[in-house]
Amino acid sequence: MTDINLWDRKSWDAVRRAKGVTYSEISEATGITYKAVTKWFYGERVPSLRNQILMAQCLGIPLTQALKNISDPDIRSAIRSVIL
Template sequence: MAKISVWDRRTWGLLREIKGITYAQLAEACSVYHATPEKWFNDNSGQRNPGLKHQITLAKVLGIPLRSLLSEITDPAIRAAIRAAYND
């Protein structure tokens, strides 16, 4: 079985659908233009990705635990930055 990455747009999309969260709700939570999250989720070219700040906000809104976010990160500085941003 393939490992599912919590940083993967398909994982975000599935969680969004399961939880019934709209793109408009994500846009409001991230303080971005209303069409931006839909572009993040549906861009198959990989050129439209949210920055780390928005990824952490998405994780919070989608209910992804901090432990899951940190599971794939080995750099201590990045782990600390994610932990601090998640707990804001």
């Protein structure tokens, strides 16, 4: 799998399209409204870290792959607290 940038909506959309996952499926997996999910993908809003992690799981992206380029210790700590 190529690098997935956790903060780049284009990366998320490329994976979503390749796997045939709909906005509705992401909405269901994250518990967020369909409208909010579409705003994430159109760049009108940024999903919370928690919702980005849920999206990674929904899209079948290993979290280690999605998070490997994050070096900031505070962000890594926050991520660990969300996924543990």
